[in-house]
Amino acid sequence: MADLTKKAIAEGLKELCHHKDFNKISVRDITEQCGLNRQTFYYHFQDKYELLDWIYYQEGFVYLASDVTFDNWHEHMEKLLEMMRENQIFYENTISASPQCFEDYLFQITCTLFEEAIQRLDSSLRLKEDDVKLYSRFYSYGMCGIIRDWVRSGMKENPKSLSLRIRKLANDSEKMASLRLQGQF
Template sequence: MSESLITKKAIAEALKETCKIKNIEKISISDITKSCGLNRQTFYYHFQDKYELLNWIYYNELFIKVIEDISFDNWSDRIYELLEIMKENKSFYINTIKNSDEYFKDYLFNITSVIFKDAIEKLDEKSKLSEEAKGFISEFYSFGICGVVLSWVKSGMNESTKSVSSHLKQLALNTEKLGYERYLLL
């Protein structure tokens, strides 16, 4: 592991630890560097601000693990994995998402919209849907998944990860069986 990656991970851990006791909006660079024993110059060498660090954590500790080899067939398993990782770091994700959810929401939306667009392409074998309709359907499901996950976080992650991922999977399966054909007939 490179020295730069080790430093980034140390800074990330410092932010996660600080989030346990302080709201993300009130955390300063000084708080982060004090927690990990580094100086401000080192922080700024690796990250522009705490939001770039937050994006780095979301991507490297959450999304990169989930998006590898993701497909329409396994997306619900990956959502389950995503929820499990989040629950392991519950205070960090609740703190950062409750106070600044746009970073997380953007990542999740982009990933899910690509997955659903790909699934719609596969289901629309006869090319009955326009590109606009495919985009609309994939965005609809992506917003739905984002909304459910964000709501789960903001309500304290009380519902089990298995239950949330199972509900999302069942919704997609029911829509695939019933709704998709109806949409094509309209």
């Protein structure tokens, strides 16, 4: 029952974002939109930002958080981008109003993925743990920036095309690291 209520509140916010700037939406607006009282809202969420975090995770980042491997992560990225494009007005509205909420979640998830990928290569690289974290943060910031820019430019590029281009970049980086280890780069 709690999940159904959270989903109803989330749908209320998403609908309001089609007509009103996220920064101008109040908890009262959300509860009126979904036909619930404010107490019900506050039982589930502290404020609209916590609700926004919940939506980002439940509807988007779940694609990047489960069953992802170095070989299939681009497919999960494509699903995330497709879902964002299907909800384009909501994502454009909320990311422009509160970019940090979106980027924080995306950064955490991509950073973990990049750490795993680097550790996979690390047997030959022999990197220090601090270096692995630095490299994964570097690539994660790039990923967040690419997706943020994609949203801000109106999500014009096809999600599959963008995810394949990002995959190519990652593969090219892996090949360059391998060549460097072999003394060819």
